[in-house]
Amino acid sequence: TTEIYTLSLHDALPILGGTIVDGDKGAFSQRKQLPAGQVLGGVESLHYEDAVNKQTTLTLDGRGIVDNHDYNLDLAIVNPEIGYFKAGYKEFRTWYNDSAGYLPNTGTWIAPTANSLAVDRGDFSVEAGLTQPDLPVLTLKYEHQFRDGQKDSTSWGDETTQGLRRSIVPAVLNIDEKRDIVSADGKHTIGNTDLGLGVRYERDSQDNSSDVARSVLTKNQEDSTTENKADTDIVNAHAFTDTTLNKKVRFTTGYLVDWLKTDIGGSRIFGSDYDPTFDPNFVKRQYHDEGYYNLQGGSSEKQYVMNANLMVTPVDNLSITPSARIEKRDTTGDARFAETAVGNVPALATTVEDLQAFNQRGLVEASEQLEARYTGIHNWVLYAAGDWTEGDGDYSNHTEDYATKEITVADVQANDTKLVQKYTAGATWYPLKRLNFASQYYHKIQANDYENYSVMSQLNSDTDDLNIRATWRPLNSVTLVGRYDLQLSTVDQAAAADKSDHVSADIMRHIISGNLTWTPLAGLYLQSSLNYAIDRMDTPASDVTGAGANLVTQSRNDYWNFSQVVGLALDQKTDLQVQYSYYRANDFLDNSSSSTAYGAGEYENTVSATVKHDLSARLQVSLKYGYAMLRDQASGGNNDYDAHLIVASTKYRF
Numbered sequence: 001t002t003e004i005y006t007l008s009l010h011d012a013l014p015i016l017g018g019t020i021v022d023g024d025k026g027a028f029s030q031r032k033q034l035p036a037g038q039v040l041g042g043v044e045s046l047h048y049e050d051a052v053n054k055q056t057t058l059t060l061d062g063r064g065i066v067d068n069h070d071y072n073l074d075l076a077i078v079n080p081e082i083g084y085f086k087a088g089y090k091e092f093r094t095w096y097n098d099s100a101g102y103l104p105n106t107g108t109w110i111a112p113t114a115n116s117l118a119v120d121r122g123d124f125s126v127e128a129g130l131t132q133p134d135l136p137v138l139t140l141k142y143e144h145q146f147r148d149g150q151k152d153s154t155s156w157g158d159e160t161t162q163g164l165r166r167s168i169v170p171a172v173l174n175i176d177e178k179r180d181i182v183s184a185d186g187k188h189t190i191g192n193t194d195l196g197l198g199v200r201y202e203r204d205s206q207d208n209s210s211d212v213a214r215s216v217l218t219k220n221q222e223d224s225t226t227e228n229k230a231d232t233d234i235v236n237a238h239a240f241t242d243t244t245l246n247k248k249v250r251f252t253t254g255y256l257v258d259w260l261k262t263d264i265g266g267s268r269i270f271g272s273d274y275d276p277t278f279d280p281n282f283v284k285r286q287y288h289d290e291g292y293y294n295l296q297g298g299s300s301e302k303q304y305v306m307n308a309n310l311m312v313t314p315v316d317n318l319s320i321t322p323s324a325r326i327e328k329r330d331t332t333g334d335a336r337f338a339e340t341a342v343g344n345v346p347a348l349a350t351t352v353e354d355l356q357a358f359n360q361r362g363l364v365e366a367s368e369q370l371e372a373r374y375t376g377i378h379n380w381v382l383y384a385a386g387d388w389t390e391g392d393g394d395y396s397n398h399t400e401d402y403a404t405k406e407i408t409v410a411d412v413q414a415n416d417t418k419l420v421q422k423y424t425a426g427a428t429w430y431p432l433k434r435l436n437f438a439s440q441y442y443h444k445i446q447a448n449d450y451e452n453y454s455v456m457s458q459l460n461s462d463t464d465d466l467n468i469r470a471t472w473r474p475l476n477s478v479t480l481v482g483r484y485d486l487q488l489s490t491v492d493q494a495a496a497a498d499k500s501d502h503v504s505a506d507i508m509r510h511i512i513s514g515n516l517t518w519t520p521l522a523g524l525y526l527q528s529s530l531n532y533a534i535d536r537m538d539t540p541a542s543d544v545t546g547a548g549a550n551l552v553t554q555s556r557n558d559y560w561n562f563s564q565v566v567g568l569a570l571d572q573k574t575d576l577q578v579q580y581s582y583y584r585a586n587d588f589l590d591n592s593s594s595s596t597a598y599g600a601g602e603y604e605n606t607v608s609a610t611v612k613h614d615l616s617a618r619l620q621v622s623l624k625y626g627y628a629m630l631r632d633q634a635s636g637g638n639n640d641y642d643a644h645l646i647v648a649s650t651k652y653r654f
Contacts, residue, residue, distance in 0.1 A: 015065070015649035016041035017624070023641030026116035027630060029095035031604070034645070036116060040067045044649060055079050069093035069120050083130040091122040096151040101168030102636045103592045108161045109638050110216060112170045119149035119175050136188035145179040156596075157214045166596045169213050176207040194242040204232040211274045214286065222284045224291070225274045229265040234258060248313040258303035264335065267293040278340065280350035289342040297335030297357075304328045317376035325367040334358045336402060355408060359397035365418070366390050379430040384423075391418035395453075414452040421445045434473040441466045450496070458494035463487065477519040485511040503540065510534040523569030532560040550594035556587040557600070573614040581606045588633045601633030608645070620651040 018039040021028045025036035034040075046062035056079040063072040074088040096119070098112035127141040150172050157169030185198035209227045238256045245251060268291035269278045276282075278293050307325040314320065336356040343349045371385040393416045399409035426440035444463040450456055469483045489507040516528040541552035563581040570576055581604075588601025608626035615621060626645035631637070 011651065011653040012046045013044040013649055013651045014042070015044045015647055017645065017647030017649075020644040021641055022643070023630075024097070024099070024635075024639045025641070026095075026097035026099060026112060026114070027632065027635075027639040028628070028641045028643050029116040029118075030097040031630065032628065032643070033093075033095050035067050035095075036643070038067050040065055042066045042070075052077070055081055069118075080131060082132060083128065086127045087125065089122070089124045091120060093118050093120050093149075094151075097639070098150075098152050098170050098172060099635060099639055100152075100156045100170040101166065101596050102634060102638065103161065103164065103166055103168060104590045104597060104636060105592045106162045106164065107636065108159070108166075108168065108217075109636055110159065110169050111638070113172075114150075117150040117152060117172065119147055119151050122146045122148075136186050139183075139185045141181075141183050143179075143181040143183075145181070147175050147177040149175055151175065153210055153212070155210065155212065157212045157216070159215060159217055161217060164592070166592070168596060169216055171210060171212045174209045174211065178205045179203070192244045194240075196238075196240040196242075198238050200234075200236040200238075202232075202234040202236070204230070204234070206230040206232075209275075220284050220286075221272075222270055222286055222289075223272065223274050223276070224268060224270045224289075225276065226268040227266040230262055232260065232262040234260045250311040252309045254305075254307045256303070256305040258301070258305075260301040260303070261298065262300070263298040264295065266295045267291070269293055269340075280340070280352065285342050285348055285350065287342055287344050287348065289340075291340045292337045293340070295335060295337040297333065297337075299331060299333030301329065301331040317374060319373045321369075321371045323369045323371075327363075327365045327367075329361075329363045329365075331361040332359070353408070354402040355399055356402045357397065357399040357409075359395070361393065361395050363391060363393040365392075381428040383427075384425045386424075387420070387422040389418065389420040391416075393417075412452065412454070414450065416448065416450045416453070418449075419445075419447045436471050438469045439467065454496055456493055457496050458492070460492045461489060463489040479515075479517040481515040483511075483513045485509070506538045508534070508536045525565075525567045527563075527565040529563045530560070531562075534558050550591045552595070553589050553591055553598075556589075557585075558587055559583065559585040559600070575612045577610045577612075579606075579608045597634070599634060602631060602639075604628070604630045618653045622649050622651075623647075624649075 016039075019028070019034055019036055021036040028034070028036045042063075042065040044063060044065065046060070048058075048060040050058050052058050056077065059074075059076045059078070061072070061074045063070065065071075069091055070093065071089065071091045073090075074086070076084065076086045078084040096117040098114050098117050100110065100112070102109050123143065123145045125141060125143040127139065129137065129139040131137050153171040153173045156167040156171050158165055158167045159169050180203045181200065183198060183200040185196065187194065187196045189195070207227075207229050209225055212224050212226075214222045214224075236256065236258050238254070240252065240254045242252045243250070267278075269276050270285060270289045270291060271277070271279065271282055272284065278291075305325070305327045307323065309321065309323040311319060311321045334356065336354075339353045339355050341351050343351065367387070367389045369385065369387045371383070373381070373383040375381050395414045395416070396412055397409075398407055398411040400407050422442055422444040424440065424442040426438070428436060428438040430436045442463075442465050444461075444465075446461045448459040450458065465485075465487045467483065467485045469481070472480045474480070487507070487509040489505075490503060491505040491507070493502055493504040495502075511531065511533045513531040514529065517525070518527075519525045535557035537555035539552065539555075541548075542554045544551065561581065561583040564579070566578045568576045583602075583604040585600040585602055587599040588597070589599050590597050606626065606628040608624060610622060610624040612620060612622040624645070624647045628641075628643045628645070630639065630641050632639040
């Protein structure tokens with residue numbers, strides 16, 4: 001007899017397109033996550049699936065967009081009676097804009113050195129598993145991850161223009177990170193209990209740096225590079241149990257042990273270019289240039305975690321879930337480095353100290369949760385939960401001269417405690433078949449006490465959060481969704497000196513959103529959404545008068561956006577989709593006469609149209625055109641752009 005394998009699916013979607021950008025290319029790439037002014041093409045999606053034999057399936061999925069570093073390839077061979085083999089590679093690029101601050105009162109803008117920055121993230125993995133019936137499930141996996149590239153930094157360099165010294169110079173972070181992970185896990189069922197045991201080894205390598213320039217508009221430009229290097233080894237062992245005692249009781253536990261060791265290195269050196277060699281007599285050195293070099297040292301940490309969860313259904317429609325978690329962590333570290341500092345004018349003398357520092361941190365933290373859910377009232381779902389966390393820690397550190405062992409930074413012996421409480425209640429109501437309401441409220445209290453810390457003695461916060469959602473289908477062709485979110489927070493801080501509470505921040509957030517989906521005709525649909533947010537934070541610093549007035553202003557992050565999608569079937573083989581979106585933020589506040597001006601002040605329009613046409617049962621072609629524009633007040637218009645996108649694609653099913 002001839003065996004027949006039933007599964008065979010193959011399709012591919014190649015694309016070709018590009019962007020045309022008039023204006024700031026970095027701003028376009030960051031907002032749209034596309035390369036600016038480049039042609040891009042490749043295969044947007046590829047799927048192959050076939051039956052190797054009666055029980056084994058081969059699956060291959062892929063994606064590759066050239067010039068956008070967007071790649072994905074996954075291979076899987078699965079036989080449920082034996083096991084599986086999987087391998088995959090994924091890479092994607094995140095775009096960033098290398099722009100910084102703007103001084104409206106002087107019109108000062110320092111152009112970034114690059115049109116756009118990007119960081120590539122990748123992940124390669126190989127995994128195999130044994131899944132034979134009635135035997136333990138065993139898995140072994142190797143994974144390599146990386147981050148590589150450049151992104152913008154918010155630690156801007158300073159510049160003096162017309163007597164004003166402001167941090168407005170672009171800065172760059174250079175990213176070079178690698179991670180290798182090997183893990184092995186086993187799972188088996190004995191009676192009514194699932195048992196799991198696993199080990200994991202992780203090796204992290206980090207070689208990052210930041211480049212900052214100062215006074216770039218003068219002959220005294222000074223550059224600095226801060227290098228941060230770290231190699232970390234982590235060994236992890238974990239286990240779990242999951243027991244169903246009866247139909248109404250389920251009990252789970254988890255255990256974890258971590259051992260971590262890190263070696264560090266790095267420097268911060270000032271010079272006439274990036275990556276300079278330390279020179280105590282560097283001609284353009286400035287007062288308060290504080291750096292270091294020859295950093296070496298490391299840290300070690302041990303972490304122990306245990307948790308337990310119990311789910312009980314004492315009566316029909318009621319479930320109660322208590323849980324507990326306890327964690328203990330001990331960390332020690334030391335470092336040796338040469339600390340450099342430039343003194344005041346006129347000598348600008350550079351001092352170098354050979355120092356070493358030691359620190360220790362201990363922490364014990366316990367968390368408890370009690371959650372209840374009730375469905376015994378017709379058309380209602382009610383739930384409530386309480387979360388509590390208690391922490392007790394200690395910290396010590398000191399810095400000393402490496403040769404003489406003389407203490408240069410006083411020995412600190414500090415303790416801290418933490419208490420977090422969160423109480424949640426919510427309900428979902430179905431008054432009609434086509435109408436439902438949902439609401440949730442929580443109150444969170446966090447109290448931190450610090451003993452012998454140099455900066456503060458207390459840090460407390462209270463948060464109230466409420467959200468309400470309604471979903472209504474008045475007609476088969478119409479769905480309406482509305483939501484309102486409110487969050488109010490107060491942060492209190494007590495300085496180490498007076499130990500009295502002071503309100504350090506009041507935070508208020510309102511978000512109103514609505515969505516409409518309407519299908520008036522068989523070949524026509526419309527989707528609309530509207531969001532409006534009010535986000536404010538007040539601090540005592542914004543009320544300061546005199547010489548300190550306007551150094552810190554009220555924090556505002558208000559915005560609103562609207563989007564509209566219209567889909568239309570032109571005929572049985574042709575579809576048209578049109579999209580439009582608008583975004584507006586009006587939070588920019590010009591206080592550049594006192595400080596660097598912050599706040600978003602911009603509006604953006606985006607529109608696109610896509611046509612898809614079926615040439616045959618197996619072949620579909622599509623064409624997309626898009627236009628986007630941005631007007632940015634916070635950059636003085638320097639981040640503005642007008643951009644066009646054109647993409648053609650075909651989809652073929654073999």
